[in-house]
Amino acid sequence: MLVINMEKLKLGVIGLGFIGKVHLRNCLKLKSARVVAAADKSKKALNYANEFGVKQLFTDYQKLLKLKDLDAVIIALPTYLHAECAIRAMEAGKHVFLEKPLARNPREGWKIVSAARRNCVKFMVGYPLRFVPEFVRLKSRLESGFLGDIQLAYAVNITAGPFLHRAESTIPRPVPEWWLNKELTGGGALIDLGCHMINLLRWFLGEISDIKSRLGYHFNFDFEDYATCIVDFKCGASAIVNVGWFSQDTAIGIELHGSIGHDRAYHSPSNKIITAIKLLLGKTPKFYIPHLKELSYFVDYVKNDDKENRLSGEDALRDLEVIAEAYKNQIR
Amino acid sequence: MSLVGLVECRDRNVNSVKKSVKEALKLIDYSFPRAKKIVIKPNMCYYWDYSTGQTTDPNFVAALIEMFREEISPDVEISIVESDASAMKCKYVFKYLGYEKLAKEYDVKLVNLSEVEAEKATVKVEGEVFEFSVPKIIKYADLRVNVPKMKYMSFTKISAALKNIFGCNPYPRKFRYHSEIDKVIVALNKIMPFNLHVLDGLTVCGAKTLRLGLVMASRDPVATDAVAATIMGVNPKSVAHLKLAEREGLGKIEFAVKGGDLDYFRRRFPRKSISEKVLAFGYRVACKLGLDKRII
Numbered sequence: 001m002l003v004i005n006m007e008k009l010k011l012g013v014i015g016l017g018f019i020g021k022v023h024l025r026n027c028l029k030l031k032s033a034r035v036v037a038a039a040d041k042s043k044k045a046l047n048y049a050n051e052f053g054v055k056q057l058f059t060d061y062q063k064l065l066k067l068k069d070l071d072a073v074i075i076a077l078p079t080y081l082h083a084e085c086a087i088r089a090m091e092a093g094k095h096v097f098l099e100k101p102l103a104r105n106p107r108e109g110w111k112i113v114s115a116a117r118r119n120c121v122k123f124m125v126g127y128p129l130r131f132v133p134e135f136v137r138l139k140s141r142l143e144s145g146f147l148g149d150i151q152l153a154y155a156v157n158i159t160a161g162p163f164l165h166r167a168e169s170t171i172p173r174p175v176p177e178w179w180l181n182k183e184l185t186g187g188g189a190l191i192d193l194g195c196h197m198i199n200l201l202r203w204f205l206g207e208i209s210d211i212k213s214r215l216g217y218h219f220n221f222d223f224e225d226y227a228t229c230i231v232d233f234k235c236g237a238s239a240i241v242n243v244g245w246f247s248q249d250t251a252i253g254i255e256l257h258g259s260i261g262h263d264r265a266y267h268s269p270s271n272k273i274i275t276a277i278k279l280l281l282g283k284t285p286k287f288y289i290p291h292l293k294e295l296s297y298f299v300d301y302v303k304n305d306d307k308e309n310r311l312s313g314e315d316a317l318r319d320l321e322v323i324a325e326a327y328k329n330q331i332r
Numbered sequence: 333m334s335l336v337g338l339v340e341c342r343d344r345n346v347n348s349v350k351k352s353v354k355e356a357l358k359l360i361d362y363s364f365p366r367a368k369k370i371v372i373k374p375n376m377c378y379y380w381d382y383s384t385g386q387t388t389d390p391n392f393v394a395a396l397i398e399m400f401r402e403e404i405s406p407d408v409e410i411s412i413v414e415s416d417a418s419a420m421k422c423k424y425v426f427k428y429l430g431y432e433k434l435a436k437e438y439d440v441k442l443v444n445l446s447e448v449e450a451e452k453a454t455v456k457v458e459g460e461v462f463e464f465s466v467p468k469i470i471k472y473a474d475l476r477v478n479v480p481k482m483k484y485m486s487f488t489k490i491s492a493a494l495k496n497i498f499g500c501n502p503y504p505r506k507f508r509y510h511s512e513i514d515k516v517i518v519a520l521n522k523i524m525p526f527n528l529h530v531l532d533g534l535t536v537c538g539a540k541t542l543r544l545g546l547v548m549a550s551r552d553p554v555a556t557d558a559v560a561a562t563i564m565g566v567n568p569k570s571v572a573h574l575k576l577a578e579r580e581g582l583g584k585i586e587f588a589v590k591g592g593d594l595d596y597f598r599r600r601f602p603r604k605s606i607s608e609k610v611l612a613f614g615y616r617v618a619c620k621l622g623l624d625k626r627i628i
Contacts, residue, residue, distance in 0.1 A: 163378070163379045163380065172377070172378040172379075172380075172419045172420070173419060174418055174419040174420075175379065175419070175420075175424075177421070180424055219379070219381070219428040220427050220428055220430065220432070220433070221427075221428065248380065248384060273608070273611040273612070277611070277614070280618050
């Protein structure tokens with residue numbers, strides 16, 4: 001395992017697609033870390049990193065992993081490359097922050113978790129919703145007993161999925177083809193957005209005992225673009241989870257109904273033009289502040305041996321197992 | 333002055349749309365030509381379906397297919413065309429927007445213009461020579477029908493009939509044309525002139541999406557766009573590609589509306605607020621200064 005001193009943590013960013021760029025920009029804002037290298041197959045993406053002052057750029061991430069002066073990597077590659085890249089990084093002795101979902105299926109996920117253990121590196125999976133202030137407050141109210149025992153919950157994560165406008169709202173963003181191939185993604189909206197909501201609900205309500213799903217095909221894809229899940233928890237609560245890629249608007253939220261009270265929390269993006277202006281000015285738009293907080297948490301976790309890992313690989317693997325169960329237990 | 337027919341259509345079912353389109357064509361004294369091969373070019377700019385107002389409703393195209401088979405011949409060969417673009421691939425968009433289902437149901441061809449035979453051709457716009465590949469399926473069609481949407485667009489102010497023909501350029505990486513977009517739009521319309529323009533304004537994408545229930549028809553793409561711009565609250569004479577198209581002889585900005593009340597549609601169209609216009613202007617300036625590279 002690498003020994004990290006009080007110096008800045010040296011980070012590499014692997015994958016500079018949409019979320020990779022969000023992570024890159026956020027890494028540059030961290031006081032206790034600095035980005036020393038980036039890797040992407042696209043030279044255009046590498047130019048983007050170069051404009052932000054990253055000097056060591058690679059079209060092959062394996063060359064980045066050979067850098068001795070590198071403590072940890074942020075991996076934001078397509079899902080089908082998660083296992084291969086994360087395991088290689090871990091075997092190279094690098095700590096790893098991996099974008100969600102952990103992998104395409106639990107078998108791949110388990111290989112990543114095992115590699116982290118075997119190589120004694122720190123490993124965290126990116127779940128920014130765990131750092132959204134509204135959800136953190138809801139968790140605090142739940143733990144303080146204000147809501148009593150939760151009987152019913154509702155979770156929703158409905159967005160445009162990969163079919164995004166650019167930030168200024170009038171120009172559509174190209175969709176990388178891997179997004180449209182379920183062999184490469186592991187599924188559709190259920191795995192992509194469902195893993196966020198399953199992770200949040202497990203954080204709020206504990207372990208899941210049963211899950212059933214109904215999958216929907218609004219856009220005639222080969223995979224689901226929306227899904228509803230009925231979830232039972234060991235604590236006795238039940239939840240409905242709705243996820244979808246079919247809307248140009250964003251609804252991300254949790255509602256809890258307990259024996260004493262009800263409460264809800266929603267995470268909303270700010271106006272697209274304001275988002276664009278903030279990006280132009282080099283600021284972090286509101287919607288991406290939780291992404292910044294999760295990276296900051298990762299850097300602290302790597303630098304401090306006594307820091308708890310709130311987003312462990314094991315936790316993400318359990319999310320993936322639940323999602324796999326949901327795919328298996330479909331209500332026709 | 334060119335004639336533009338406006339008809340209100342509150343329902344998107346195929347029969348209602350067909351009736352409205354026929355009415356709009358009657359308003360402009362349109363007589364159906366003899367044709368064996370018809371090409372229909374809807375707007376399929378991205379993976380957003382008709383409900384967003386961004387792409388042509390497949391029911392609208394179905395109505396046109398039924399109408400041509402009734403009015404021209406049941407055996408007329410109809411092709412629906414689109415080309416790959418920087419942000420969109422036909423092989424996905426045909427399926428996701430419901431055109432694969434439509435093609436099967438109506439026995440029409442779906443053609444990706446980026447994958448078919450084409451001939452090189454040159455055209456002059458304001459003295460500048462442009463060369464494009466012209467798909468043979470368009471060049472040798474007996475009737476070319478443009479079925480655009482109407483929407484705001486940051487680079488061109490508006491997108492309607494003329495801009496929709498930008499999608500007939502088979503070259504997929506269309507982003508490269510954005511620096512000369514006005515001339516390129518006009519060049520493509522000159523090199524691939526369409527005979528009839530039937531605008532799908534059932535659902536429109538203005539500042540917000542709205543079910544406007546409009547069917548518009550004209551033989552003149554410039555007049556079609558001038559009416560669309562007027563409804564959208566944009567002075568047609570402030571739209572660079574419209575002025576250029578008129579100068580290049582593609583049609584007339586001056587129009588005569590027949591049928592529906594232009595003011596009725598203009599009042600209802602979801603226009604941009606002043607603050608949205610200011611912010612959009614600021615964004616355009618940032619793009620010109622090259623700062624947009626910072627946007628993810």
